[in-house]
Amino acid sequence: MKASFCAVLLLAVSAVPALADPPKEDVLRPRVLGPANFYFQLDVGLNLNLLDGNPYLRPLMSYEQETSLYNDAFGISPLVGLTVGYDFSPHFSLALRADYDPRYASRSETVNDTCETRDALTGNTIRNPMPVAKDYEVDATYLSISLLPAYRFENLFIFAGPTFSVPFSRTIRETNTITDDGPCYYLAPGPDTTRSITGSLGGSDNMNTRISLKVGVGYVLPLTSSLELVPQLGLDFAMNGLLGEDEDLVLSNAARPGSAGISVPINRQTIINSMQATIGLRLHL
């Protein structure tokens, strides 16, 4: 509901420049509405991704050290887009943009968790510090469709508009490795004395269609009368979470697939915001 409201609001805001800026005209034509106002643009660039666990990608288990490890992560992924745009006037244009839009973020850190062992002689519980190297990554791939009104000041332009991202795939992977030679094992007591557990989630069933607001700035460098080079820098703010529902990630011994594991919940409200840096070739018909 909230996402729908935001989308409607964004569309309404997007329409304001169109009302404020009358259609382009010249001394030959009262309305310049022709193929010359259409343009196509091919963009390539990078997504600079920032994961926001909101508050955590997953909540901490009782034995884990308090840390912001799961609250943010960073990653870089490629971005390829194709835009069809229309110049309504020298200042106002509207672009429909489709992007191959992978979002990848990861983080690695060593934290001091605690494991409990029992003193065989006294039967007392011993709280052992347990240095653990933790690695996780979130990789979500979308086809993003953006509707981007733009306002141009000579060569500089700004744009803002809604983006709808249809999920293709995702991978959420985590590996925890106890790095010392202490008495702790992840799946003990029992036969599995592994010091390293890993798990991943795939598929796209539980992924939300991502709704986001894209704002940015660009610059038009004319190359020929119909071809322009267009570097752009944009920010993409998600309005909803990565997943439809909370999901469990099972961490287990990679050498024993199907063995027992530790289940950690993945927060559905996890989001990945991106700074998008692209350079495009714009061809006017």
Next chain:
Amino acid sequence: MNRTLLYWLVAVWSLAPALSLVAQPAGQTPVKDRPELQIAPLSLNSSDDDFAPVPLRGGEMMVYTSSTSGPYGGSGHQRIWMATRTSAGWSLPLATGEALSHADQVGSATLTPDGNFMIFAAYKWQDDSLAGYGRTDLYSAELVQGEWQNIRNLGETVNSPFWDSQPALTPDGRTLYFASDRDGGKGGTDIYVSRRTATGWSAAVNLGDAINTPNDELAPTIAPDLKSLFFSSKGHGGVGGFDLFVARGGDASGMRWGNIENLGTPINSEADDYFFISLPNSSNSYVSSSRDGSVDIYTVYPNPFPPEALVTVSGQVIDNVTRRPVAADISVTDLSSGEVVANYRTDDRNGDYYVVLTRGRRYSITAQAPDYIFYSDEYSIRPDAEGKDLKKDIPLYRTSGGTTRLLVFFDFDKAELKNESRPELNRGVEFLKSNPGIRIEIAGHTDSVGDASYNTKLSQQRAEAVRQYFITGGIDGGRIQARGYGEAQPTADNGTEEGRARNRRVEMRVMDGAVQGGTTPAQPRR
């Protein structure tokens, strides 16, 4: 559904486009093929839009609009350009002055034949004082010392909050046609007309159903003989896009056009065709068309709609003593009606003037300038006159001690002023009113035919008639002497008819000294 019926529906649906090409809908003009015409693009065309040509000086110069990149605007910004015809073709086009570049779009100009006054369209001036009445508006500008200056909005009688563009001025500068998409029209863009008044321009009037349709009409141009109005339309049928049409007739108000005719192929194409321009006394004509992509200017030869032959008069207004050019106002007067039919200005850099005269009328062309005495010449253009381009320099005397031959007319052997003398006499009255400190002599002269004393008497009577007219016009008689010199002061050979005609004259001479006197008897010299 019955299968046979379905087949018929599909067949009719499929054939409908083809049938629509063959059948000529009612109210739409037929298209004539003119295979004899040659159409060629001008060498001055750019890769961007080039259109609305305005040939000047018999086609030796061309003012036109282009959206090509130039010193006063990048590609996509329409600007007014000018090129000159040389032996090798068109010169490298030059963008017009910087003063005309301070708007998003400027162009579609129309100029008086002398090239010194222009009306053009502009969209989004940077200068708020020229912001206008809404979207694209019409503006005027004057060529002063080679620069376009005095840019003015034509006002709310012409412009509207809507798109007003593509002006077409009649050669006399008195009637303005233009296109507008304002409310209250016949639909789309329509063609309107406005007349020059003493205070500006009259309220624009829609040309009506004969020209305008529920579809778009654009790009009006008026033939040099004022008898044909060309325009582009999507509403009168044709071969595709905007087609060019000609309407004939027209009255003094610029209305009542009819008898619409499609200009035919190859002038019209499946693309958009605009701005058909006829040149006076030439077989050349021009058209703007997007048939090859961007809009370009093409020559059409020979002109299938040639205007009636015209007489053009051009030359220089010069100081009679120094021989230097003088910036002067040029007025053209119909001597029969006494109406000033056109006002022009010389090019104030070189004194050049250029006047177009239509057939079947008697005109005077008068040059006037501050601190100079006016000078007029008569041009009588027969109804069957052939087109020709006359060259005539006009010498002006400075007011102090100067003289001018008055263009006054008498019947043979009579001293009563004919009606066609009134425009010149009225100019004389105005001259004396605006120079209250001067005295003049009205000097009558005859040729050598007849008795000398009779000629002296006749010339005295004629000079006196002029003096009386001035007095009736409100001039103090004490400022005017009338003298008849008879045949005593010839300026040309009395042995030829041309010479005798030049010797029969009345002159106005500015005298030195204070205002005094009255009629002085003639003192004939033998």
